Amino acid sequence: MKKIIAFFMLALITSCVSQDTQIKVLIVDGVNNHNWVATTKATKATLLQTGKFTVDVSTSPGKKASKEEWAKWNPDFSKYEVVVSNFNDGGKTLWSKATQKSFESFVNNGGGFVPVHAADNSSSDWLNYNKMIAVGGWGGRKAGKSGFLLRDQDGSWNKCCEKEGKSGGHGPQRDFLVKHDKPNHPIVAGLPTEWMHAKDELYHSLRGPAENVEVIASSLSKNGSKVREPMILVVKFGKGTICHLPMGHANGKSLQCVGFQTILARSTEFAARGEVTIAAPANFPGKDKAVIVEPSKLLWK
Numbered sequence: 272m273k274k275i276i277a278f279f280m281l282a283l284i285t286s287c288v289s290q291d292t293q294i295k296v297l298i299v300d301g302v303n304n305h306n307w308v309a310t311t312k313a314t315k316a317t318l319l320q321t322g323k324f325t326v327d328v329s330t331s332p333g334k335k336a337s338k339e340e341w342a343k344w345n346p347d348f349s350k351y352e353v354v355v356s357n358f359n360d361g362g363k364t365l366w367s368k369a370t371q372k373s374f375e376s377f378v379n380n381g382g383g384f385v386p387v388h389a390a391d392n393s394s395s396d397w398l399n400y401n402k403m404i405a406v407g408g409w410g411g412r413k414a415g416k417s418g419f420l421l422r423d424q425d426g427s428w429n430k431c432c433e434k435e436g437k438s439g440g441h442g443p444q445r446d447f448l449v450k451h452d453k454p455n456h457p458i459v460a461g462l463p464t465e466w467m468h469a470k471d472e473l474y475h476s477l478r479g480p481a482e483n484v485e486v487i488a489s490s491l492s493k494n495g496s497k498v499r500e501p502m503i504l505v506v507k508f509g510k511g512t513i514c515h516l517p518m519g520h521a522n523g524k525s526l527q528c529v530g531f532q533t534i535l536a537r538s539t540e541f542a543a544r545g546e547v548t549i550a551a552p553a554n555f556p557g558k559d560k561a562v563i564v565e566p567s568k569l570l571w572k
Contacts, residue, residue: 294324294543297351301331303359305389306521310357313526314387314535316566318355321536321549327351331358334365342367348374353383353543356390362410364394375399379509383542387535388519391477392439403513405484405506406477408439418479421486423499428452428486432478441472442494444522446561449502449530453487457547458503458514458537462555468502469528469561474517475500483507488534503534505541512545514538529554529562532569 419430475495
């Protein structure tokens, strides 16, 4: 009997320790011009499959909800280490002032933030949100009004083109090569420095404050700007860390890309804790061909 009790006590202690070391993630969704239901499902599955995260979802009231309904939606961000955004209001901020302030405080005080794909189309009228994402597209963003583009100039990413060109664009969905500009950064360290990402929208001409930002990886926009565009950006806002991922369109292929799933998981860990302990799956892609695996079936090392 004593052995049985000891066994269950050990199992309980192990479970508690495991839960305490897992990273608490909140996914925010409910409004998006993309399929946010499918994206949240895939994102949650990817993160859970690593064994490194616990994941909650806060679904907002919806674009047609009243101001009163939006005022009642105020997630307790302080319960989490990192927020992943699968949310795009189209440019005009729907979050209440209180929720905006709560989120700004969360990130400013050290919380992590991972805006994915169309999340960088959101809230063009919210200054601090645009500082968090560094650059964004569409949603009323315009040259001469919404800040700078990031351009690779001889291997160094710099602001440019404040009053020239548009804000936001992409060519036809296609596989495209991702190249690591900072191969020693924790998010990409140990991975192939070039890898093929599965069929996705390659965003180009994103603009914004472009402050406190480091470009970790980029891809060539063959059908848009004709120059390299940021694909992984790390931004500092106060004490918080933001990992902005313009990849990840809800078409199935991009969200099932082993390369993207790896970057999503490692970026979420880095935004939360400033380090990366997640090893890449054995079938991480090379530069010749993308690798597709459903998130729930991906085998992590």
